[in-house]
Amino acid sequence: MNATRIRLDAARWHWQHGPIDLILGADGEPAAVQAAFEACWTRFVGVLPELVSELKLLRQALPNEAAQNECELKGEVARRMWRACFPHRARYITPMAAVAGSVADELIAAFARPGVSRAFINNGGDIALHLTGGQQYRVGVLSNLAELSGTRLAGEQALDANLTLDAGMPVRGIATSGWRGRSFSLGIADSVTVLACNAAAADAAATMIANAVDCDHAGIVRRPASSLKDDSDLGEMLVTVDVPPLPQPLIDCALSRGAETAERLRERGLIESAALFLQGQVRVVGMIQQGAALLTHRARKPTEAPCSKYAAC
Structure with a gap:
């Protein structure tokens, strides 16, 4: 199961890797936008294997008594999921509740560079944004x-x-x-x-x-x-x-x-x-x-x- 990408138009792509299904878009200086997309793709292809390797822990509920420094997860996306769910641990929640948003957040970081005015990553309806002044x-x-x-x-x-x-x-x-x-x-x-x-x-x-x-x-x-x-x-x-x-x-x-x-x-x-x-x-x-x-x-x-x-x- 390999990651795939299809260009939709000059500013948007469709990327997929197993259950991860993204629409991405960006605007700005062409060279900067292209470099951002390539950096984002390089990160994207490794996300699913990282998550699969820790899936057992990701499906376990956060205990009520958990402390924020007690996260046993290793991958950056997995730890991002855990941190997002930590404030809700008084009720049943597993890190999987934040998987789509965490993947989008991880990938949008590639667009935070000079020359990219704005960008979005839509992961099945959960959306991360990059916006510069006036955008x-x-x-x-x-x-x-x-x-x-x-x-x-x-x-x-x-x-x-x-x-x-x-x-x-x-x-x-x-x-x-x-x-x-x-x-x-x-x-x-x-x-x-x-x-x-x-x-x-x-x-x-x-x-x-x-x-x-x-x-x-x-x-x-x-x-x-x-x-x-x-x-x-x-x-x-x-x-x-x-x-x-x-x-x-x-x-x-x-x-x-x-x-x-x-x-x-x-x-x-x-x-x-x-x-x-x-x-x-x-x-x-x-x-x-x-x-x-x-x-x-x-x-x-x-x-x-x-x-x-x-x-x-």
Whole structure:
């Protein structure tokens, strides 16, 4: 299984190595951008073997009593995963919760060089950014990939939300989690998108917030993670596989639980902002600075729960 790369256009590539599937883009002086891509590729081909060599440890939950200097992992990406998950160790979490974001963070470092004005690495929806002064990226949010189609993406209003991130903001990472995504979730959120200082931190936090978006309903179908994927790091824990249409009070309750978790993480400085989506409803935690507010489109108006510091009202 060898790493492959395909040029998409003058500024973007598609790279793949086993389960790692990236879209990369960069702008700047051509020679500098080319050198950055080559340096990034050199690093990329070694990432998967490094992670596989420590997979057993990466699938083990961080103990509550762990100290930050007790990480036994050796690889830089593996240690980055562990550090991102460490603040959440009071609840069940393994370093795998931050794998996609950590890989993106590791690789984006190749673009931090003179002549590269901006760059992004999108690892299955978890995104690391490099931005220099005056640069920005616009980011679109889709809460349900099952609806992905050419028609679905016909225009900006087809997105569930969009935002603009510029170099003056403290955000360099975006991650999304939810039961509809490619990874398992303990909760029922269609998606939770988190903005943080880096992609690894956003990845771990999105997992925890999405797990917290939950309620009790007889129609929600859950299965042991091991019955769906025999090598899952979640073992026998029940993960969500189907969510029926829910009554409004349960949607409100589930979103409130997730928003409370997101607010606690924001107060601890672990995230900058989060948007939580469930069956056409949205809650936003934190405010995007400098006029780059997250704008919701397809989602119906925010849930009719009382206004609070975490609800979008």
